[in-house]
Amino acid sequence: MKRIAALILLASLSAKAMAFEPFVVTDIRIEGLSRISAGTVYNYLPVNKGDQLTKEAAQRAIRALYQTKFFSDVELEREGGILVVKVVERPAIAKLTLRGNKDIKEDDLRKGLKEIGLSEGETFDRLSLDRVQQELIRQYYNRGKYNVSVNPHVTYLDRNRVAVEIEIREGKVAKIKQLNIVGNRAFDDKEIRKDFESDTTNWLSWYSKDDQYSREKLSGDLEKLQSFYMNRGYADFAIDSTQVTIAPDKREMYIAASVKEGEIYTVSDVHLLGELILPEDTLRKLVFIHTGDTFNRAAIEGSSNAIKGLLANIGYAYAKVTSIPKLDKEKRTVDLTLYVEPGKRVYVRRIVFQGNTRTEDDVLRREMRQFEGSYYNQAALDRSKIRLQQKGYFKKVDIDKQLVPGTEDKVDVTVKVEEQSAGSLMFGIGYSQYSGIILSASVSQNNFLGTGDSFSLGAEKSDYYTRITGSYYNPYLTDNGVGIGYNATYTKTDYGNTDFANYETSLKSFSSYLGVPITDFSNIRLGLGLSSNKITSYEGYTPEVLIDYQRALGHYTEHAWTGTLGWNRDTRNSYWAATRGGLMSANVDVALPGSTVQYWKLYTEANHYWPIGGGFVLYLDGQVGIGKTYGNQTYDETWGPYKAGDKVDFPFWQNYYGGGVRDVRGFQDNTLGPRLCAGVDANGNPIQADKRGYCNGSYYNYAQPVGGAFKVLGTAQVFLPLPFLKDINTARVSVFVDVGNVYKDYNSFEAKDLRASAGIALQWQAPIGPLIISFATPFRDKPDDKHYEERIQFTFGSQF
Structure with a gap:
């Protein structure tokens, strides 16, 4: 279709450019403009006074004006030495209306439409509208809504304007009727699917929506399935095929995944190769899988990430650690190599803050544990992010790094914050069995001026x-x-x-x-x-x-x-x-000499959180308080x-x-x-x-x-x-x-x-x-x- 459209366009350009023989342009006149200025056309037109206009140059000129998407028709004519450019402007979008979209928020939808040029005030392009229609249908399909219909309506208005209305009928999400894993022998379906986001209808589906089909969810579940096996030694596990079938009424889905479990492999050896930078013994401490262990992809990935993290803490911000497993299918062993590529050691040239419209730069900078002019340190940046988040007046904190253009050993760090209100005027009501009804009023500001x-x-x-x-x-x-x-x-x-x-x-x-x-x-x-x-x-x-x-x-x-x-x-x-970490504190209050009663009070507390697997978190807390007089x-x-x-x-x-x-x-x-x-x-x-x-x-x-x-x-x-x-x-x-x-x-x-x-x-x-x-x-x-x-x-x- 694209080739046919191109041929048609080429033929059209040739036809519109063959009305004259080559000549020297003594002047240029633009006809047909209403909203667009002549200067805009001159900027895009690759022809100037004094140029010789050939057939090929005319075709280039017409093509350049078409590519602006401002015009639905462009013709070139000659009046003596004058080049006459006749154009028909595309209409402007006066109003864009969206109806029926519930699953996709309107703000997100309008933002996406604007990125492809479909927004109020922009030039209307029918091809863009067709692309929007197909893209919306695709997105709803990804959400499991196969009954969706997207119908654009265009109403032509006066002064070369249009009103665009996109009517969406989302329909119902297709429910998963069957979800079958075929070929599993070592583990039953219940154990395999324990962490899946997709499931058939159950008593919690009204809340979790796990029975609603989504292509993204299924893709994530298949990745979890592969990880499940490869974390348990099945190094040659493979998903042979995945079949997704939709019922004729487009309301029910049937999913089947065929797997090949393979065999359990053990690790025969672990090598560290490449440019290690640090002593091998130091890096070996970060390798969580050893000779004789059952193959475990999570442990391998954890080892790679730990080594990259350590190198990032000493300036190697772009270090790579590639795991290369070599399988011996006869012995059922894996010879594992972790190949280290540290890249260039970089230092931070500049730290830039964005988004802090109210908060002074110094307030952010004093929380930073990464300093300008020093080597890049990922741990310092992670700690800086936590310290900024703990301030309470930033809704969101993101820290990013970019190589300085033209260099390989310098980065600029950008700290993007989204401020939230740090002050409040509150009138509240609460209740506890101890205090009864609690009435309160307060004014507070955590980021004064x-x-x-x-x-x-x-x-x-x-x-x-x-x-x-x-x-x-x-x-x-x-x-x-x-x-x-x-x-x-x-x-x-x-x-x-x-x-x-x-x-x-x-x-x-x-x-x-x-x-x-x-x-x-x-x-x-x-x-x-x-x-x-x-x-x-x-x-x-x-x-x-x-x-x-x-x-x-x-x-x-x-x-x-x-x-x-x-x-x-x-x-x-x-x-x-x-979910991890803890709090330790000790506080002593002393009524000093000269007080009505001289006493001291000591209160101590120690607690800690431990993730114990499966989403469970253990919390232990101990507190002791003691008071006594003295003197x-x-x-x-x-x-x-x-x-x-x-x-x-x-x-x-x-x-x-x-x-x-x-x-x-x-x-x-x-x-x-x-x-x-x-x-x-x-x-x-x-x-x-x-x-x-x-x-x-x-x-x-x-x-x-x-x-x-x-x-x-x-x-x-x-x-x-x-x-x-x-x-x-x-x-x-x-x-x-x-x-x-x-x-x-x-x-x-x-x-x-x-x-x-x-x-x-x-x-x-x-x-x-x-x-x-x-x-x-x-x-x-x-x-x-x-x-x-x-x-x-x-x-x-x-x-x-």
Whole structure:
């Protein structure tokens, strides 16, 4: 067809160019123009005044004007020495309408049409419209929609314009009726197809859409099939044929793949050849397949990638490692060669940032671990990308490299970012069983004026507390990453509206801190703060021991100078949905001399994620908190168990608490640990709770949790790969075991008193904020816990 069209065009050009004999052009006149300027025609016309116009030159001129696609007809005529160019302009597209497209987004479709010249304002070309029609049909076929129809309609308007309407009737996706693997003997169909994206209709198909045929999905599944066998030693495995048949109604697909399994091969030897650059022993450590191992393509590819990665970290950005397996079919062995081609060692000439319309270049540059003028380092670039993503004000970060034109040893690195809003004005509502309804309002900016500084102001109110906060942080007080921050807080709390002991606090505090990086993964925090906390207790409602503590101390308002030292190491690969890495932290707060009570609190945590295969992820977490007074501070008066002159005990308002949806699940928030009754008996002694936790034997009067100065918590959790939760960044399901408790102090610790529960949990990044739901059953508890056990627990809505 293309040859016929070419011949027709050639004949037409000849006919239109034979109306004159060769002559010298003294002038050129253009006729027939309406939208296109004469200057545009002159630019494309390969004929100038003074040229001799031959038949061949005329044909070239006509061809050049046709190729602009501006004209539907071009003729050349002669009037004496004047060349007359008569043209008929193609119409302009005044309006382009798309109807019926659901599977392909309109923005994506219009973008694709524009790339081939079919968009409003462009010149209309019928051939382009035909190509669009065929391409759309092909794309829908690839999506399994064989009933699709694409009908373009062209309406001619005045002033040489057209309106183009493309009507699409997508039809239904063809469903996979049968999917058969023929020739497999070593493995059954279920095992082979376990990771396939394509499947016949099943009870989850409404969600996974795995029964909808797609050419791309089938191609990917066949690649998985080949990898399945070659990762298990079948080095000569082959897919002999693939047959896809569609039913006459174009609604059902029948797929059959014939395979030749071959035999299992072992590795007879592994060679490293080529220009190794590094000592062979160093590279050998990155080879994951060895003599005597069963052939494994994944291990070979992993070895190649590891060697390329190491070379890329020392400047060889374009290194190649080619695996060359030599099969001995009689011995069923593979002689494997990894051929290394490092290429030129390159260094980075320039780092360019694109897309940061609000953020200053310096904010991005200070996160880069690759430097200009130094050798290319892939690991440094990967770390730079993670650091930029962790900033929170970039939706997307891409880093690319390009060879500097005319060189072989220089690259420019381009960092492309897509900014997202780093500020917010929020009015929110949340709920937790612990806090009740939570109302909040806040204004925050994590990238103040594009400097990378952050600040926030917020207010929050729940059933038991009112909180107002303000903060500011400059992450780069110095060039080496030392940051400085300030926090101010006012909190009024009525613990009587919770499961805490019945008392109230009114806290005002201000603090400043320095963040000092140690490595890319760890930092320390140094802080100094001032606080004033008024504690109000009530006779008959607050446990008597707490009232006696304040009386013996002689103060009802606590003043404290607080010093803070913290250390943090974070190697997680994601904040929300980590699958590897972990977090280790230790934080100590010290109420310095001159405070109402001199004490210190130490809290440590260590956790880690391990992928354990099949999409399962193991998570282990351990936490320990301990608090104690120091110095020679003593009580002023004798009240209850507190004697004048005795050393002051740890203040109860700084106690640790345990239990809840983020702690030992299955127990109500903050209810684990020591519990005390309110009031005194007839002899003036504090009322004691019985084994069931009742005060005065009353079912309606339970002992109040008061927390303690020592806490332990451990969690073992396995995240599950569920087919209907493919995006773990949105939702995750896990099974867990929690163990922990709170004790009066370190000396009171008894392993037999540890509480434990097991259950299942859902974490969901809902539009209203993080949602956590757990169903837990305590399997290690005591009779006095029964009132505080809670099987289903949940919390949602952001808190700050």
